[in-house]
Amino acid sequence: MADILRKTPLQERARQTIETILDATARILVEEGGDRLTTNHLARKAGFSIGTVYQYFPNKETIVLALIERQREETGRRIRSMLDDWRDAAPEKKIREIVRILHEAFAVHRMPERRLALALLKIAAARGLPSPPNVAVQAIVGIWGEANGKGNVPLNESEEFVLTRSVIEVLRQATLQSSPLLGTPDFEEALLRLVFGFLHSARPS
Amino acid sequence: MADILRKTPLQERARQTIETILDATARILVEEGGDRLTTNHLARKAGFSIGTVYQYFPNKETIVLALIERQREETGRRIRSMLDDWRDAAPEKKIREIVRILHEAFAVHRMPERRLALALLKIAAARGLPSPPNVAVQAIVGIWGEANGKGNVPLNESEEFVLTRSVIEVLRQATLQSSPLLGTPDFEEALLRLVFGFLHSARPS
Amino acid sequence: MADILRKTPLQERARQTIETILDATARILVEEGGDRLTTNHLARKAGFSIGTVYQYFPNKETIVLALIERQREETGRRIRSMLDDWRDAAPEKKIREIVRILHEAFAVHRMPERRLALALLKIAAARGLPSPPNVAVQAIVGIWGEANGKGNVPLNESEEFVLTRSVIEVLRQATLQSSPLLGTPDFEEALLRLVFGFLHSARPS
Amino acid sequence: MADILRKTPLQERARQTIETILDATARILVEEGGDRLTTNHLARKAGFSIGTVYQYFPNKETIVLALIERQREETGRRIRSMLDDWRDAAPEKKIREIVRILHEAFAVHRMPERRLALALLKIAAARGLPSPPNVAVQAIVGIWGEANGKGNVPLNESEEFVLTRSVIEVLRQATLQSSPLLGTPDFEEALLRLVFGFLHSARPS
């Protein structure tokens, strides 16, 4: 993240300022939508003058990018810690659990988080940024790869892409459309069927 | 599209004008990028005055939306006609073919088309437009449902959603990221594995 | 009014068209406000094409002016006929009646008429047109002048101006502010006091 | 006025800027007429960039409103100070003086002031702004109420309204029409006759 900022925050105060600015940015995205995200508005909301904002960020683009990165790091951390709780389970059990966690994460009704995630995904998409290989789904691939025996053929690049994207994109779409299916046991089963169907099926000739 | 336009074109000339405006919009998107898509620029490029543009579209947003719709209608038409050619094949064969057609549709390599598709996908993503239920993928569900015997359990609503979205969203993401995997045999195989893995696997207990 | 129009309406149909256009103009003013009074909108509302409108009026300004004139003529007619009913009453009685009629006219709750009158007054004011010496109030001056005996000194120009304007402007302001006083007996009494106080008092030394 | 502005000016410089903008607005109104009052023109004339204008005013409308208010405040101040000079005169004398002052205030002959007053009155009329209860005329009511003895019946609400509005509205109309009567002794006498006629006459039975 350091390469994004104008100056490495040597002092704690500076780091605080940056956090405050990113917080304000996130809040605007959540509460008012992307159209209202202007630098001046953002500065006022953060309680700083616009000049101060430009002391830390060279331009608006960078602010949003920094926010995206911060968000990604945090969700990564959260999911990794959840996974840790199931460290010792059997592979299948683990994967099942990951899907549950993911489903829960998207189905959750804490509006702010969902809105922010969505807003950032939109921005990322508009910029052409790859929505990053989601840690959770990536973990599935890892678990599958490690699970020796049974003649597990490791996934090739295309397969990884297809599997990982399909799961989160389905969830993203369901969220985007506020589908009533989201959160139901049926939906979760369907997701599991998608994942295990893929994993267990042999590569088609 | 009529519900998008400001007035229903009464004369043939008017209909032509609308097409010309959309063409110009597409050309700018392809040749100069979304940032340069301003209403004035667009009008000039179309060879009309800005007033004419606003005679037919209430605002800029709508122009892009109309273009997206036109594009979607056209791909829809193309895919439907392709499907028609395989009307009489065996179910599995048909599904296999549908996946091929879809893959081909997204893996355009001719530059202008590719760029336009990309630009429109980005815009749609930024706007949060749901990708419309794709005819082709929907057809898979239909074929599967009709193929009786073999103890085919029909798909429930969640399963339909998950299966159909996963396929096109994976393709959409690949396009959006300009993934080099798109268009390779490996990628198509992975898609087939996703579809057949899902269809053949029983509902998880 | 003929000098305002582009061509003297020789045919009945033409006269009808003009009326329709003016009606549409009035309706827009009443229902949607002066900001929405555009030539195109007006034409559509009248059921004619914009070209036809310009066949009869050289420009927008003229349309509004014609409407103002039509309105003035009509209110004039209406009030004159009312006055006729009291042709034979005593002067004081007559004047009292005029004030009543005026008060009633403004206090009336037929919204459309009031809105139109107001809208036209606003336009007239903005153009600097004199709101015309209202027929009714003007009648007061006439009656007073004719009432011989009692040593009635005829009003000079300033006095006419002050008397006539004061009455209708007070009413206009009350309307404009939607004053709750408007329409009450107290208010009418106060108006009478204004008129008779003025008429009966001698010119101050 | 603070409620009109976009932000409360924190620095003295800002306050100056606002004044300059209003001055430029007034100058355009006087020298070039209301049609030429565009925000860009206004900004250039004030010597600021258009952005600065919008830093302080949310839209064009507000600028004019602020100017009107500034003008009203100033005339209010002027009139109040004049009234102060006659604090100790007899009631009738006082009222007579108030009418004189008012008349004088409206009958400005120095061109710039006159033109500005005219332009602002037109705008106010077009906007339907109520002319604010004028201090001076209000004072008449006060003086009359205090002058006890002589069986002065205090004015009721309707009477206050009619008396106060009639005087200033007559003056407003005369100004708006650039009536040549304005400023003549005759006109002032007529105004006095209006006021004293009203006050001295008993309520009509």
Added chain:
DNA sequence: CATGAATGAGAATTCATTCAT
């Protein structure tokens, strides 16, 4: 006469960014 497609000057307003204090 009627139509309505086309015009285009010009208006209001935004917002990322700079820089003197």
Added chain:
DNA sequence: TATGAATGAATTCTCATTCAT
């Protein structure tokens, strides 16, 4: 460092009016 006043290019959109069909 922090402030916030100032910038101004750029953008969207309006609407009276014309004129070919």
